[in-house]
Amino acid sequence: MEKMLEFVSFILVLVCVISCGAAETHNVGGDFGWNIPGGKAGYQKWAANQTFKSGDNLVFTWTGEHTVANVSKEDFEKCTTRNDAQSNSPVSISISGTGPHYFICTIGKHCSFGQKLNITAEMSAAASAIAINALLSAFFVILSIAITM
Ligand SMILES: *[C@@H]1O[C@H](CO)[C@@H](O)[C@H](O)[C@H]1NC(C)=O
Ligand SMILES: *[C@@H]1O[C@H](CO)[C@@H](O)[C@H](O)[C@H]1NC(C)=O
Ligand SMILES: *[C@@H]1O[C@H](CO)[C@@H](O)[C@H](O)[C@H]1NC(C)=O
Ligand SMILES: [Cu+2]
Numbered sequence: 001m002e003k004m005l006e007f008v009s010f011i012l013v014l015v016c017v018i019s020c021g022a023a024e025t026h027n028v029g030g031d032f033g034w035n036i037p038g039g040k041a042g043y044q045k046w047a048a049n050q051t052f053k054s055g056d057n058l059v060f061t062w063t064g065e066h067t068v069a070n071v072s073k074e075d076f077e078k079c080t081t082r083n084d085a086q087s088n089s090p091v092s093i094s095i096s097g098t099g100p101h102y103f104i105c106t107i108g109k110h111c112s113f114g115q116k117l118n119i120t121a122e123m124s125a126a127a128s129a130i131a132i133n134a135l136l137s138a139f140f141v142i143l144s145i146a147i148t149m
Helices: 002-019 043-048 073-078 125-148
Strands: 025-027 057-060 069-071 091-094 099-104 116-122
Touching: 002 125, 043 116, 073 099
Parallel strands: 025 057
Antiparallel strands: 057 091, 069 099, 099 116
16 A cells, blocks of 8 residues: 555656746846846845746846846845856856845946846755655655554
8 A cells, every 4th residue: 555655656756856946037037137126125026926946037128238146145235246157148157056036237327226136046946856756756655664563
């Protein structure tokens, strides 16, 4: 019985890895793109309405003079300028790993004026399925030990 459940769970993981792990593309700012936001909420409002997963792509598109740099939380808060930013629109960045990620424009005071984006990435569906499968497998092992005792 456990063997069969384990097999079913394994098949579900395989199916998910193949079909439900598709990476999504997020066009930063929607139609507004990557620019100095007018409103106070800036990019937080846009980000709040999205679900970011590890492996998804962020696409920054702009006209005029802007850049995108992946920065630390501290540099994000202080708008620390740096010279390793990407300056040719569009810039596509793959979100690597879960947790927070921070991006700023490094031109003039654009970041201080709100051209900054922080996101929090969740585990991808495929990674979640693998993690759940590992938990289930552990559970089945414990169950089969308990049964034979
Ligand atoms: C959030 O996204 C939904 C669906 O894409 C949309 O209908 C809604 O207007 C958005 N809300 C905001 C505040 O952008
Ligand atoms: C941004 O840089 C940090 C530190 O180097 C790195 O861990 C993270 O994966 C990068 N994020 C993206 C989206 O490239
Ligand atoms: C961005 O940072 C703010 C302030 O720390 C936080 O409240 C918000 O949840 C973060 N947004 C995302 C999408 O992680
Ligand atoms: Cu800018």
